[in-house]
């Protein structure tokens with residue numbers, strides 16, 4: 001059976017942060033979000049905006065270990081794979097995932113790490129994610145779990161990761177891209193060519 | 197054979213006229229459509245997912261999630277307590293199911309009758325089960341289907357004195373690739389895609405894939421017309437084109453999540469307070485196990501042996517019934533227990549830890565096995581609409597929690613019995629144990645709260661339950677929606693409680709009943 005939990009970050013669960021958490025998030029959000037822009041993303045993508053791309057890149061870097069035969073997150077193309085998942089998701093899932101990214105970016109202050117997630121060292125980011133996963137507040141567990149699951153799904157669906165984990169791969173050797181991937185790739189190519 | 201689908205279909209609006217329109221092409225819809233079409237009726241099937249065949253199936257998890265899984269596999273209940281797993285394609289969830297094919301146990305049928313379900317007597321169902329089993333080549337899993345994880349499950353259960361039996365399988369010439377959940381690329385699994393869908397088409401049914409049924413137009417108590425959006429398959433969004441169908445009868449078989457949702461979106465002739473209540477989904481607690489040697493759980497069929505010892509809950513005093521509070525003290529049970537099977541990306545998504553801790557586990561994948569249990573829910577959940585969005589809620593408290601914990605304990609006992617060196621419960625706190633003596637303490641300490649545990653919801657139903665009155669049921673014993681003259685439900689939404697075994701065969705048998713009723717009521721044949 002398959003169990004890729006993904007967050008349904010409802011308004012109710014966002015309020016589950018409690019008054020202190022909400023105030024802290026709003027403060028962190030407004031101060032940093034609006035006063036500091038995010039540089040243009042390193043990659044041309046379809047669904048993730050610049051800020052979101054920065055968050056996803058930092059997140060993936062903290063979650064994925066790589067090494068000893070495992071590809072880096074870059075080599076496995078994880079950020080683009082996440083962009084494709086977000087692009088293909090229904091509007092509700094999209095908005096949940098976008099909200100989850102904002103929570104990750106502005107929550108570190110609640111876990112003793114002042115600063116945006118994207119500004120922390122890798123070690124601090126890993127600590128924050130662990131703390132979120134073990135948090136007493138369900139909403140943080142929800143957010144961290146959802147993003148971790150999405151990242152792992154994207155990373156380990158990359159063929160480059162299979163050798164190191166002893167997986168012999170599908171028996172059907174030819175990959176057959178689904179209609180959503182074909183559309184995503186053609187739109188992305190057009191954007192990369194500056195057409196969209 | 198008429199199949200219309202994207203992209204051809206998105207070129208123009210379409211008008212249709214038929215005897216019966218069936219919404220959904222899964223176990224419920226396809227079997228009803230085949231039965232109706234073979235009886236000579238003019239049938240149209242409307243399916244919101246795409247029409248894919250074995251030639252499209254490439255066994256890659258993310259590609260197949262995009263093709264055949266509802267929400268690309270990314271949907272969860274509203275507080276993320278459980279992950280919603282369901283189909284979104286011609287053939288529905290049967291295209292990614294495991295093909296375990298149980299008859300509804302007699303004790304559960306009796307319970308359903310005691311809960312207000314009429315008709316559906318055991319002789320009638322037995323005849324339907326026999327026919328369906330022949331159509332789907334259902335047979336007990338043979339030795340050739342037993343991978344090492346299933347052998348361990350069998351051996352452990354025998355040693356513990358638990359009843360373990362071969363799981364009946366709907367397969368023909370299975371090559372044992374282990375890719376059931378990515379859609380069978382060999383047409384060996386007898387999903388609806390290769391059984392009742394082609395049967396319906398051969399009998400003249402017309403299938404519209406990529407079409408989402410949206411609105412029923414009523415004239416008094418009669419539904420006259422079904423309005424559908426023709427979808428753009430790559431995005432799953434509306435193409436702007438419409439399909440409108442005039443039908444004499446409507447069969448809603450959109451599945452356990454979508455049927456209550458569809459009905460909630462309608463202006464039904466009568467107010468139905470039970471709609472969306474009484475929901476169940478068999479939440480599935482699992483345990484990962486590290487073994488000293490390779491188990492390669494990802495090959496061969498998922499479930500060849502099943503532990504049936506704990507199918508029914510055991511109580512000191514009266515047994516507890518779904519949705520009812522009175523009962524004796526819970527002792528144990530209320531679930532089926534099986535070997536688990538996961539390909540790497542899905543496994544990675546649910547393993548605990550981040551960074552090196554996580555990749556260290558993945559590197560042990562050949563030695564990583566585990567088990568899974570389907571909890572026979574006892575606390576009802578709900579499906580409702582909130583600002584137009586479907587919200588599914590599944591309680592992890594009360595009787596459900598008791599059963600989930602007991603299922604963890606039993607799985608842990610079995611896995612240690614057959615030599616597992618370490619067990620992982622997959623929870624947010626990453627509970628792990630290496631000794632059987634620690635089972636009770638560890639399981640007792642697991643925090644069972646939203647998003648902290650890995651629980652799938654593969655068997656949804658109950659949201660449009662069958663009963664005697666519109667005060668506490670949505671359909672009557674004839675599967676007809678209260679207050680409507682010609683709208684029927686043919687899927688597990690009508691079940692008064694969870695079936696206590698995998699539901700597909702029961703869904704099909706009930707659809708046969710529903711189809712025969714529709715035929716007799718509206719077409720006099």
Ligand SMILES: Cc1cc2nc3c(=O)[nH]c(=O)nc-3n(C[C@H](O)[C@H](O)[C@H](O)COP(=O)(O)OP(=O)(O)OC[C@H]3O[C@@H](n4cnc5c(N)ncnc54)[C@H](O)[C@@H]3O)c2cc1C
Nearest residue numbers: 220222223224244288289294295296409450451698699700
């Ligand atoms: C991973 C997994 C493994 C499973 N293994 C087993 C097993 O081994 N044995 C077993 O018995 N059961 C198993 N099940 C459960 C079983 O597959 C389902 O219970 C069964 O297939 C459900 O059939 P259904 O017709 O009720 O719904 P579905 O199969 O979900 O079919 C409903 C169809 O309706 C379509 N639809 C929904 N809304 C609309 C709309 N508005 N307009 C048009 N179309 C719509 C959907 O796209 C879908 O195709 C498994 C489930 C999962 C997820």
